[in-house]
Amino acid sequence: MTISLSRRTFLQMAGAATALTALPAFGQEARRMRAFWWGGQERLTRTQKAIADYCAANPGLTVDSESVPFSDYITRVSTQIAGGNAPDLFQMDYRYISEYASRGSLEPLDDYVGTLLNLDDWPAAAVDSLRVDGKLYGVNLGNNTNALFFDKDAYGKVGIDDIPFGTTWQQFLDMALQVTKDNGGKYYGSNDPSGKAAAFDNFVRQKGLASYDGQSIGTPADAVEEWFDMWAKARSDGAAPPADVAALDEDTVNANLISQDLAGAAFVHSNGLVGYQATTKKPLGITIYPQGAGDVNGQYLKPSNFWSIYSGSNFKEDAIKLANYTVNDPEGVKVLGVERGVPASPAMQDALASSLDEVNLASLRFVAEATKVVSPIPAPPPRGATEVEAKLREISQQVAFGQLSPADGAKQYVDDGNAILGRA
Secondary structure: OEEEEEEEEEOOEEEEEEEEEOOOOOOOOOEEEEEEEEOOHHHHHHHHHHHHHHHHOOOOEEEEEEEEOHHHHHHHHHHHHHOOOOOOEEEEOHHHHHHHHHOOOEOOOHHHEOOOEOOOOOOHHHHHOOEEOOEEOOEEOOEEOEEEEEEHHHHHHOOOOOOOOOOEHHHHHHHHHHHHHHOOOOOEOOOOOOOOHHHHHHHHHHOOOOOEOOOOEOOOHHHHHHHHHHHHHHHHHOOOOOHHHHOOOOOOOOOOOOOOOOEOEEEEEHHHHHHHHHOOOOOEEEEOOOEOOOOOOOOOOEEOOEEEEEOOOOOHHHHHHHHHHHHHOHHHHHHHOOOOOEOOOHHHHHHHHOOOOHHHHHHHHHHHHHOOOOOOOOOOOOOOHHHHHHHHHHHHHHHHOOOOOHHHHHHHHHHHHHHHHHHO
8 A cells, every 4th residue: 555645734724635545456447536524633644544544455446535624624515516526525514414415416325225334223313314305415423412622720720620511601601700810811711602603503492492494594683682692791701702812713623712722611512522632731621511591401412524425426335335434344433533423333332432542532421421411403404504604603703893782793693694595
């Protein structure tokens, strides 16, 4: 096997384009396919090794692999799909599955199950969550849920050894303010997730609401205003950073306020623990998002991300076999670990547990505990949701910088969001 590596830098995260090749046996046809994903350095290293191992065992297959930050990813994938040159195997997120499946960009996988793709011991929920109109469009790379990471040392210094499940929003912000004060206002207790769709969605779910109602915004303006107002007060009090500091948070593994030593908590997903911990020497704790905005628990279990196969690929079978290796072969599963989430297969969970270090095991245990309190997964977001999420980020920043009031920002989000979804 020969491996040649060239690197390119996208923003503050090292992406990579790599050719992973195994020489074909005599008389065997050489195949060359592409794989594409987003993520940090930890994911890059693990995924490239899994692909290299697979290629070594499958002579004749070359996989050109590439990774970029999430901020670049969807634009790149959309552009390549539009140009008819999408990767054969590419990583996707639950929020986009309905949009891309409805466009005919993803290969339905049902006909491959039982032959190239083994889902025999997978819970039905782990499979069915990736169906659109009854058809399967993804291979679950691991289950995760919303997670709040926090600097155990910084919180421990103010007497907070843990942030237990059930902590309310106000209780958490009070904790965060203690951390800010203990650090002289130069290190904030929390980042500002007011423009983060997953955090906003968790908050409104607690009220029995939804981010979307079919092809329209499902959250009334008064609930959006409450969200914006809560974080405006957190910035004013000092529990969260001011707008100019918050703007430095790119919400990526390598460019977040924890890794930049600017904040002691981040609203992310559980599978990110491995990558986040790799960026800092601070020991990170993990808990669910604060609750209490209403009577419902806003958490739900979801595919952290998943492999999809491009419907126009000339190497669909190779792509599906590679995907299957990463989720159903103990060797592939051990290489990926839980960086993308906890394996859906109980057999693979058992095979993996004994090989995990402390951080990876903490991620696995957290998902197991969170599974006991989660509510049902919502329907996939509708077409246009990607643009709506960008609009939420834009308006949240305008509110943070004082260009819009929380009330005006909320009205604009609902109006603009409905307009976006109406034309999607």
